[in-house]
Amino acid sequence: MLGEFRNPEDLAYGLSGEPERPLYKVGFLQADVWDGYGGPASDRLYADLYEHWLEHDEGGTT
């Protein structure tokens, strides 16, 4: 959790962006993201993602 910020999708249209949305730093193993990733299995990728950009994982293994 990185903090709460105004919603960038609203801001882009000149709206207030309120209420603020939680922003998370979400980590992935590169090998899980890309087929045939060329580096070691431990390489990681972190992306800053707003809560409303995320979906509940229904138990899938992707």
Added chain:
Amino acid sequence: MSHGHPLEEVQYESSPYAARIRAIEALLLEKGVLTEAEVQDRISYMEARSPANGAMLVARAWVDPEFKARLLSDPKAAAGELGIDASAPVGFVVVENTPQVHNLIVCTLCSCYPRAILGRPPDWYKSFDYRSRAVREPRAVLREFGFEPPEDVEVVVHDSTADMRYMVLPMRPSGTEGMSEEELSRLVTRDALVGVSIPRYEGS
């Protein structure tokens, strides 16, 4: 200044984008939305910021472990201690390179960059090539910048897609034990602060 970078895009003064932005600026001035002084203030603000700010933070962190702890836990306050105004409304995060981890910063969406600290990003940072490849094949990108982390070092890519701005705290090169903070700061390049390179000391 940054010639020779593998991902450099050539920018021409006569590009349609430059012409468009000048036209927009002229209109905003004409309609009284902005004044000439406000535009000039903003340009001065950006030009007062440079990678030297980041180098100063890194050099202080190398010689002062307590400052380093503060730089990692509360980067804005730590920047303030050195007289660097980091009060811009976006977050500022410093990620530390270690013998196990090498960090690389990218913004795949656009060109998010800690401008409040380091000034304007280099052109290659904004290129489609860098933005797509830094997440997809970071080690290939690093190799093109002349740096190959060993296989047992984790390459960790930070995609600053939102309101946080990232800077890398690189490792202090060996052989620099006797150097002053001032001398150390000269080893810290802009590329090292983005993580496409590391500080090097030839005497080591």
